[in-house]
Amino acid sequence: MIRFDKASVTYKGGVSAMKDLDLEIGDGEFVVIVGLSGAGKSTLIRAINGLVPLTSGGLNVNGHDVPNLSAKERRELRSEVGMIFQGFNLVDRTSVLNNVLMGRLHQVPLWRTLIGKYPEKDIQIAAKALNRVEILDRAYVRATNLSGGQRQRVGIARALAQEPKIVLADEPVASLDPPTSHVVMKYLQQISRDLGITTIVNLHFLDLATAYADRIIGLRNGELVFDGPGSEADEQTFRDIYGRSLTADDTMAKQAAL
Numbered sequence: 001m002i003r004f005d006k007a008s009v010t011y012k013g014g015v016s017a018m019k020d021l022d023l024e025i026g027d028g029e030f031v032v033i034v035g036l037s038g039a040g041k042s043t044l045i046r047a048i049n050g051l052v053p054l055t056s057g058g059l060n061v062n063g064h065d066v067p068n069l070s071a072k073e074r075r076e077l078r079s080e081v082g083m084i085f086q087g088f089n090l091v092d093r094t095s096v097l098n099n100v101l102m103g104r105l106h107q108v109p110l111w112r113t114l115i116g117k118y119p120e121k122d123i124q125i126a127a128k129a130l131n132r133v134e135i136l137d138r139a140y141v142r143a144t145n146l147s148g149g150q151r152q153r154v155g156i157a158r159a160l161a162q163e164p165k166i167v168l169a170d171e172p173v174a175s176l177d178p179p180t181s182h183v184v185m186k187y188l189q190q191i192s193r194d195l196g197i198t199t200i201v202n203l204h205f206l207d208l209a210t211a212y213a214d215r216i217i218g219l220r221n222g223e224l225v226f227d228g229p230g231s232e233a234d235e236q237t238f239r240d241i242y243g244r245s246l247t248a249d250d251t252m253a254k255q256a257a258l
């Protein structure tokens, strides 16, 4: 379903953020990507929905030949890929429900969205998504009045309302405290399992990665240096990925104890 074939990304200025990547991710997998800051995690995620163009090589996502998309295919691809962001990217001054309905924008005629008249079917899809992350009771609250963890649950609901085949989450818990981070990771894992949505998450904390990932991909300087089950990744694995010994900052539990 997602296949990188000798894929490379070199940014203007010469930074090589992806080097000859060969990688296949199957339908419904829950994959966590780890690596030091600058290893190329965001580049990999953003390449999947065509936000970062490859410099060379191939990338196929859900049958879309990503380097050669027409404008129509690009819209199709984007509608199949839900994004979850570190900073949530909610519109604060509007309701939770309206934020989630934004996940339906690619399915609803523009005039309806402009006058706020979403079809009943779309409202039901949004409500179901909010229910799945157990925050339906806040549907009419302004997004600004939610806690960080609740905001990220709304971010997940918005991605779900898109009825995506793939969810990409770039450091989704970086702004959250440890208990809330676990809650958010559990929802992501549960949604992937229940709905068979392929989910790819960039994570900084290694203990979170091993706790939730079915598969861990380790990147170092734009290269794939580890690919294996979460259960097989131990401290030595992470030392190899990072190219240095681990510190308290690399583990959520240890950092929280400081």
Ligand SMILES: Nc1ncnc2c1ncn2[C@@H]1O[C@H](COP(=O)(O)OP(=O)(O)OP(=O)(O)O)[C@@H](O)[C@H]1O
Pocket: 011, 012, 013, 015, 016, 017, 035, 036, 037, 038, 039, 040, 041, 042, 043, 044
């Ligand atoms: N738009 C850009 N233009 C130039 N260089 C970039 C751009 N985006 C990323 N880079 C560089 O590419 C490399 C990989 O960046 P990327 O953001 O993919 O890494 P990352 O592993 O996600 O890091 P972080 O955890 O800090 O976000 C870095 O050296 C970064 O400085």
